[in-house]
Amino acid sequence: MLSLIVFLPLVAAAVLAAVPASVGRRVFAVSWVVVAAADLALVVAAWIGYDPSGGMAYEQQLPWIPTAGVSYHVGIDGLSLPLVAVTAGLFLACAIYSLRQTHRVKSFVLLFLGLQTVSQGLFTALDLILFFVYFDLSIVGMYFVIARWGHGSAKRSALTFFLYTFIGSLALLLGFIGLSLAAQPHTFDIVALARAAPLAGSGAYGALVLLAIGIGLAIKTPTVPFHTWLPPAHTDAPAAGSAILAGVLLKMGTYGFVRIAMPLLPETWRQYASVVVVVGVLSVLYGALVALAQEDFKRMIAYTSVNHMGYIILAVGAAGILAGSDEQARSLAVTGAVTQMVSHGLLTGALFLLAGILYDRRDSYDMSAYSGLAGPAPVFAGVTGLVAFASLGLPGFSGFIAEFQIFTGSLASATVATALALLGILITAGLLLRALHRVFLGSLRIPDAPGAARDFTDLRPSEAASILPLLAMAIAIGVLPRFLLDVIEPAATALIGMVGR
Amino acid sequence: MNMHPAALIPELALVAGAVLGLLLGSWLPRHHQWPVRLLAALACLVGLAATAAAMGSPARMVFGGSYAVDTATNAGRIIVLAATLLTLCLSIETVDSHHRETEFHVLMLLAALGTIVLTGASDLLLLVAGYLLASIPLYALAGFFKDAPGTEASLKYYLMGALLGVTMLAGVTILYGVGRSTGYATLAQNLPAAPRAAVAVGLVVVLAGLLFKIGAVPAHFWVPDVTEGASIPVAAFVTTVPKIGGLIAVYRLVAEALPGVAVNWPLLPAILAAASMTLGNLAAFFQDTVRRLLAYSTISQVGYLLIAAVVATRSEIALPSLLFYLAAYAVTNLGAFAVVAELPGASRLADYRGLARRHPGLAAVLVVCLLGLVGTPPTAVFLGKLEIFSAAIDGGATWLAVVAVVNTVASLFYYLRWIAPAFLRPAPEQETDTDVLAPAGRWSALAAYTAGAASLALGVVGGVVLPLGMGPLLP
Numbered sequence: 001m002l003s004l005i006v007f008l009p010l011v012a013a014a015v016l017a018a019v020p021a022s023v024g025r026r027v028f029a030v031s032w033v034v035v036a037a038a039d040l041a042l043v044v045a046a047w048i049g050y051d052p053s054g055g056m057a058y059e060q061q062l063p064w065i066p067t068a069g070v071s072y073h074v075g076i077d078g079l080s081l082p083l084v085a086v087t088a089g090l091f092l093a094c095a096i097y098s099l100r101q102t103h104r105v106k107s108f109v110l111l112f113l114g115l116q117t118v119s120q121g122l123f124t125a126l127d128l129i130l131f132f133v134y135f136d137l138s139i140v141g142m143y144f145v146i147a148r149w150g151h152g153s154a155k156r157s158a159l160t161f162f163l164y165t166f167i168g169s170l171a172l173l174l175g176f177i178g179l180s181l182a183a184q185p186h187t188f189d190i191v192a193l194a195r196a197a198p199l200a201g202s203g204a205y206g207a208l209v210l211l212a213i214g215i216g217l218a219i220k221t222p223t224v225p226f227h228t229w230l231p232p233a234h235t236d237a238p239a240a241g242s243a244i245l246a247g248v249l250l251k252m253g254t255y256g257f258v259r260i261a262m263p264l265l266p267e268t269w270r271q272y273a274s275v276v277v278v279v280g281v282l283s284v285l286y287g288a289l290v291a292l293a294q295e296d297f298k299r300m301i302a303y304t305s306v307n308h309m310g311y312i313i314l315a316v317g318a319a320g321i322l323a324g325s326d327e328q329a330r331s332l333a334v335t336g337a338v339t340q341m342v343s344h345g346l347l348t349g350a351l352f353l354l355a356g357i358l359y360d361r362r363d364s365y366d367m368s369a370y371s372g373l374a375g376p377a378p379v380f381a382g383v384t385g386l387v388a389f390a391s392l393g394l395p396g397f398s399g400f401i402a403e404f405q406i407f408t409g410s411l412a413s414a415t416v417a418t419a420l421a422l423l424g425i426l427i428t429a430g431l432l433l434r435a436l437h438r439v440f441l442g443s444l445r446i447p448d449a450p451g452a453a454r455d456f457t458d459l460r461p462s463e464a465a466s467i468l469p470l471l472a473m474a475i476a477i478g479v480l481p482r483f484l485l486d487v488i489e490p491a492a493t494a495l496i497g498m499v500g501r
Numbered sequence: 502m503n504m505h506p507a508a509l510i511p512e513l514a515l516v517a518g519a520v521l522g523l524l525l526g527s528w529l530p531r532h533h534q535w536p537v538r539l540l541a542a543l544a545c546l547v548g549l550a551a552t553a554a555a556m557g558s559p560a561r562m563v564f565g566g567s568y569a570v571d572t573a574t575n576a577g578r579i580i581v582l583a584a585t586l587l588t589l590c591l592s593i594e595t596v597d598s599h600h601r602e603t604e605f606h607v608l609m610l611l612a613a614l615g616t617i618v619l620t621g622a623s624d625l626l627l628l629v630a631g632y633l634l635a636s637i638p639l640y641a642l643a644g645f646f647k648d649a650p651g652t653e654a655s656l657k658y659y660l661m662g663a664l665l666g667v668t669m670l671a672g673v674t675i676l677y678g679v680g681r682s683t684g685y686a687t688l689a690q691n692l693p694a695a696p697r698a699a700v701a702v703g704l705v706v707v708l709a710g711l712l713f714k715i716g717a718v719p720a721h722f723w724v725p726d727v728t729e730g731a732s733i734p735v736a737a738f739v740t741t742v743p744k745i746g747g748l749i750a751v752y753r754l755v756a757e758a759l760p761g762v763a764v765n766w767p768l769l770p771a772i773l774a775a776a777s778m779t780l781g782n783l784a785a786f787f788q789d790t791v792r793r794l795l796a797y798s799t800i801s802q803v804g805y806l807l808i809a810a811v812v813a814t815r816s817e818i819a820l821p822s823l824l825f826y827l828a829a830y831a832v833t834n835l836g837a838f839a840v841v842a843e844l845p846g847a848s849r850l851a852d853y854r855g856l857a858r859r860h861p862g863l864a865a866v867l868v869v870c871l872l873g874l875v876g877t878p879p880t881a882v883f884l885g886k887l888e889i890f891s892a893a894i895d896g897g898a899t900w901l902a903v904v905a906v907v908n909t910v911a912s913l914f915y916y917l918r919w920i921a922p923a924f925l926r927p928a929p930e931q932e933t934d935t936d937v938l939a940p941a942g943r944w945s946a947l948a949a950y951t952a953g954a955a956s957l958a959l960g961v962v963g964g965v966v967l968p969l970g971m972g973p974l975l976p
Binding site: 063064065066067068070129132133136137140143144147148155159162163166167170171173174177178180181186 | 884903914924971
């Protein structure tokens, strides 16, 4: 079942690769939508069949490289299932959004189908090497997306992105090797390693392994001070690429913390949890403040991503501090972190697609060049407003559920840090409102783009059909969060049990 | 003297192929010498089949304990023979209907034979014989087309090889003097009691020759010149095949002759490994010609491979990781060279502009091979690197693994400098008189596709291949 979900896009890509590009771009664009929809349907079926109290489900383990302790081991639990679902949803949204794409459609579609396999594979992987394979391939795939379909100084940004995140992935690999060599027998199996926790009581060695894994994941997440690759990569990537990069690829870092760093190195994690909390708060505040200073709409969203990821890091750090908190609070923090991953995936994905519309119409993200867009494009303005409100954590949207749980769960164990992080929400609210105000209100002003009409076209059907469902999901989670929380909570409690060993 | 010619069928097949090829070539018309090519391929295939058949049988020493037929030798044979076959395939466009085609193939078979002898040699004298047999045909091949760059490359290669070959002989003399034998088994017994300084000097000097063979720092100066000056198939062969023999020989020497010696010998390959990967990478950074870039990349790859020798006696996975990495490196490097051979007009990185649109298949092979050389999963070199890093950490050389990781990241930069133009739109003002991306023919393309597919497949089914490298060294 899981392998089908993971490899369906890749098989579709292999079939489409055999179709000559001359049959027309619509064939590729439409089949991409169909495949992405089928994959989402499979994920929904898997969700319906999933028993939250049962732990790991749909497990499958095949020997791959037995001599090295590597196996093809997949499975999902409450931590990964929501992310697999968000991934499938976001890829479908990107497929619909890209229906109007004209530039090199065939290779674009093939690349995205490959990326979908890689992303879903990562969230289902239960073997460190399998995880690493997908982790690295996601970097390669995204490099080509940015370098070939990006704009501005795309090549340069793509190179920065590749080199920077590649350093992270190799640090991760060193950490994985360190982990596996500590286990007897040597294995890369996440479940077996979580059971054994081989580095308990190993002191400096465990700290070094956690440092390597932590740096690898922190670069991908990204947290301050490893975030510098993110703004240029986002700014120059195509809209669908940005949405996937922010919505899915960033989650790989934070997911790594809850899937690998916490359960496999529980003792070391507890020891250094306060460092993680500090990094989280720094990301929250720094991301928000820098976002406040941006003139570029897309760059601003990129920095708010740093801010939103900071909340997750804060939560997972606080979940490792045992003093002053009970198990329920720590479990709440982890639940909030996973909910935040889902919420950020939906909302930032939507925001980047909306930013893509700005560029599509007028070749510019410069907020000072736009004004009064609410007049000619009321739907666009309304949707952007709603998504922005959702993103800053207004009640009724998924962001609120996530951030509320994170703060409640972290307050007891990391009081000062949580209080400081609350300021981040305030700044984010300010900057998003300011952006809305500048771009959509006031007298109409739109930058000149060669060959464009004088007015500003509102949302087209394909754009609306891709963005509105993401917003609807965010509202659904905000109003009726139980269907999501019921899945996450047992897994979060189990994780806290492992960290507390 | 336990002579078992039957154990040496692969080696004998190459000898027979070379001798018969030479005879056959002298009876063939000057511009229709392709039957020799067939004969050479046949010799390789016979060797492969014989090795595959022999893999199940127990390891043994033959010819007075001078030649080991064990896991490492068998793996070395398979890699060398397969690499030779691939090189034969990608050389067809270059040497087809050349009036000295016979010599080309015969020399290549002899060099492959010398390389295989290097992998199995358990005696210093046989090691020297293998060294000479693997070197001299290549000096001739480097200058095969008698053009100015080729001649210069050949001369440089020869001078360096002759110098370090003589040096190596001096080292053999020293080790023989203090160890009272040239066989590794006896050396391992006698060397611990020998003067440490003499053993250290002898080791350094014997390694000098092998370092020349594998093109590692500080004996690497010939690599870029030969890679650029010689014809492309020769460059592919020289940067791939001798390394296989040389590295297994280094491993065998340190693992079999030195374990009991009080000299801190792992430090030497460790420093050489770190220097090779770092200098190779730094020099590759701003190369503009593809062949020089590949040349420096092979120097850095040798650095990673040498890590296995460092932990030879301290990690059980050192040998399988070395053998697997060698196989992975051979197909991946040959794949990159096959792309270069298919596009002989494109000599600079900028010439690859628009490759993805003109030849999407070749661009895919290029991406697989170059990212493979970096060590991106799921290609074969990734698995090789994973194994070799694990061996390094397992053997207590974590610092070397960290250096290797840093170098891996650095290497990504120059491989991307090659990949990036391939995916750009073709240059708008194409000079119409010269088409730099004109394909050479289908054989080079076939070699490129085969190598690219093999590099991917070896990575995915590595679990099946890796255990084949498990098994003790003899004696």
